[in-house]
Amino acid sequence: MKLTIAEALRKAIREEMQRDETVFCIGEDIGISGGFGGAFTVTLGLEKDFRDRIIDTPISENGIFGAACGAAIMGMRPIADVQYGDFLLCAMDQIINQIAKLRYMSGGKLKVPVVMRAPVGVTGRGAQHAQCLEPYFISCPGIKIVAPSTAYDAYGLLKAAVRDDDPVLIFEHKLLYGSKGARSETGGVDASSEIPEGDYTVPIGRGVVRREGEDITIIGSLLMMHYSLQAADILKKEGISCEVIDPRTLWPLDMDLILNSVKKTGRVVIVEESPKQGGIGAEISAQISESISDYLLSPITRIAAPNTPAPFSPVMEKFYVPQPERIADKIRNLLAES
Amino acid sequence: MTRQDLLKKLGNKKLTDMFERMFEIRTFEEKIQFLFLEGKMPGTIHQYIGMEACAVGVCSALKEGDIIGSTHRPHGHAIARGIPSREIMAELYGKTTGCCKGKGGSMHIGDIKKGMLPAIAIVGGNIPVVMGMALAFKLKGEDRVAVSFFGDGASNEGAFHEALNMASVYEVPAVFVCENNLYGASTSIKKVLKIENIADRASSYGMQGMIADGMDVLDVYDKASKVVGDARSGKGPTLLELKTFRYCGHSRRDPSNYIPKEEKQSWKKKDPILNFERVLLEEKIIDKSGIKELKDKIDKKIEEAIEFAQNGPEPKPEDTYSDFYVNMEVPR
CATH class of the missing domain: 3.40.50.920 (Rossmann fold)
Incomplete structure (x- = not known):
């Protein structure tokens, strides 16, 4: 089945939520009926199947990532989502001081299996909706960072991230999503792939x-x-x-x-x-x-x-x-x- | 609940346990102040002296399985939640026998297995995390409550606003305990807040707000039991403000010259431990020799904790690399 990155991520999230009922999504505009399914359609329609586990939030990024952190420590597998990677900066205290460090501070007594998803890319929006934020996070020990450039990898890395016991941040590129309809991007590059039948992961840490x-x-x-x-x-x-x-x-x-x-x-x-x-x-x-x-x-x-x-x-x-x-x-x- | 009913409900055993915990916090803090000033203890400390009724009153209303989150001033919360003093003391000394194996230190005391998130020393930082813990309890249908302790200063942080609003919207089983000790480091709350009661902020989130006398452990317990019960039974979260005061400075060697003498003296008249001791004696819950016995026991316990900490093993330098990623070595 040939899928775009947005479709591959959606398929992977859906399957992970079916496989493990501790997996849930939390973010802005992710499950509003008649809405966008997140800024780039990744979670579109998932609320129909997982009403209690697609959690729409106020515009409160610090709250979203704090909620994901606390829920993860208590045994959930949150996928926290920002509309644009730029908004991660509103949640830096939770991401850098809490999510990345709490396991270490605890002496290894707890784990924080949070997945964070953030669209990046310099794409016609100027300075605050079009940054590439990777360098800010690479200097922070405690977070694994993945960046899929194909739909095949997006599917496999998302699954690997959900199943990983450490925090994983996924950078996704706006011009690679292949988002459709009102959320499509001009200047997009085809990153779609043939997604094989059945479950697979792409190992984190392998280029x-x-x-x-x-x-x-x-x-x-x-x-x-x-x-x-x-x-x-x-x-x-x-x-x-x-x-x-x-x-x-x-x-x-x-x-x-x-x-x-x-x-x-x-x-x-x-x-x-x-x-x-x-x-x-x-x-x-x-x-x-x-x-x-x-x-x-x-x-x-x-x-x-x-x-x-x-x-x-x-x-x-x-x-x-x-x-x-x-x-x-x-x-x-x-x-x-x- | 009337005072008599409350005493009856708690019973002699629990009342003396509460007194013991408060006295343990006071003794612990006074001893480490001395050790710190003598230069025998590394790092920095933020002490809880004067505020003992807050931690003990709230934690006495919790069950096993409930979780608390704390701040840069966590020693009192940790003792009240039941983390052994000696493990806290060893952590202050940076020993492997500490509750965080020497990786946390004074400002990150905690043990998730004993119901306390490692303390978060960024002002207001634990509030969203605790909200998330409560969200997990709700999603999993678990009979557990999450409690966030923070100070008056934290109520001016954005994290407070975001987390309380979300907690209220999702009706999670959480209690947000604001220990209003009137000073954020050296700044009087009057200088940075135009309202008298922080609990009033609850109404802006459609949340229940409540105030208790943070120098009176029975009042704290009474109000905390009520709001913890509300959280547990699905009635949603509460902002509980405890009016309290710290006798010590903000941290380390701070003599707190920014607090007028008369203010300090007037609060010391309301000392939570002396007053509770008086109640226990008046109500014949314990007699004077019982009090002495208990205080001797605590003195000995803290002395032993110091010995345990001072004689405990130092970590190896390369232990820096352990306890980090779950399934991955630290890349070097």
Whole structure:
């Protein structure tokens, strides 16, 4: 069955709620009849089957994540949802101080199996509805972070997250959902996949090689994975062979996969949709140079958004987000120089 | 309930147990104040001296299986909930025998298995979590109540507002206990709040509000029993304000010079332990020798707790990496 990411997530949530009655969803506008099913249709219609376990909330993000934290400690498996990832910032105390730390503070006597879902992506909404927030959370020990770029992974990672005993934050990309009707996005990229019959999970902590290649390794998540593949297509025509890695899990990073690829190609470009300062590229770059700098044939290169908020103007936005052509240019130059 | 009915309902055993717990909190706090000032104890401390009736009155109204959430000032709540003093003391010393294996410290005392969430030291931070615990009890149909303790200062946090509103909307079995000790660190509540009673805020959430005399353990118990019973029977949550006072400073060596002497003296006249002792003697629930015996027992218990803590094993430095993820090593 071919599904979009929004459909695959919905199917996975439905199946997890059927499998385990401690699983429940809590968030804004997630189960209103005649409403949206969350901002991007992921929970659309689930309230018909799980009336008591699709909990619509006031606009109270700190309350939502606190509720999820407390319920998880008491044996539930909450899936807490924000309409836009940007709103996670209203709940930072609960996420960073409570959800991420309570097990440790307790000396390991409790667990906090919360799943958090947050849409990200620089998508025509300006500075406060279109951030990529991953870097804010990667620096917080205690939360596993996943970022599915295909419907296959979205389904498998959501299931793995619900079944994980630690807090898991899922970043989903607005341009990859394939949301339909009034909630569809312009500029969307097809991330739909064939979803096999029967249950499966995608292991947290494992990345995947999306395309094998010899000359250079490109690392990108979510939309940047798709743009990296497009850049690889452009370069292929010029005889440049790119290996594209999708980390899928942003913490803990699958460094074995990354290091093996970079050892093979000797060159690496990390593509980020968030500002370069303190980003995931900085972390990956540091880990590569700490472990295998001898293998590098050219400097580790980051292609990231400018160190500014996301601008609104479509002209500036296109400049802000690394485009496939820009990724290809950078790689072309890198190979020409070394 | 009249005082006589209340005494009868509680019975001699429970009344003396309550007195013992209050005295245990006072003794614990006075001893550690000394140890801390002597420099024998690491970290920082926020003490509960003067507020003993609050924790003991509320926790005496709870059952096994109920859960409390606490604050940066948690020692009293922990003792009242029944976490052994020696495990609390060992935690203050950062020992592996502490209730959080030395990973929590003074501000995160708790033990979920004994009915207390590790204390949350961000002001107001435990209120949404406790609301979520109560939500779990409701979703699972469990006969349990969740109680959040917090101070007057926390009632000005957004977390308080979000959590109380949600608790009321979902009618969860929770009680929100505001220990109004009149000062948020050094700031008088009069300077930062235009209303007299924090309990009045309950009405803005469509929630029951109630006030008890936080220096009178019987009044606290009476009101707490009522509202815990309401929560348990599906009548929804309550905001219970306890009017109280801390004799000590906000933390560590704070001499609380910002509190007028006369104010301190007037509150000390209402001392919760002395007054309760008087009631127990007047009502012949216990005699003077019984009181002495009990106080000696507690003194000894706390001395033993200190010994247990001081002689307990230190964690290994690399224990830093344990007790974190459930099924994953910490990436290094």
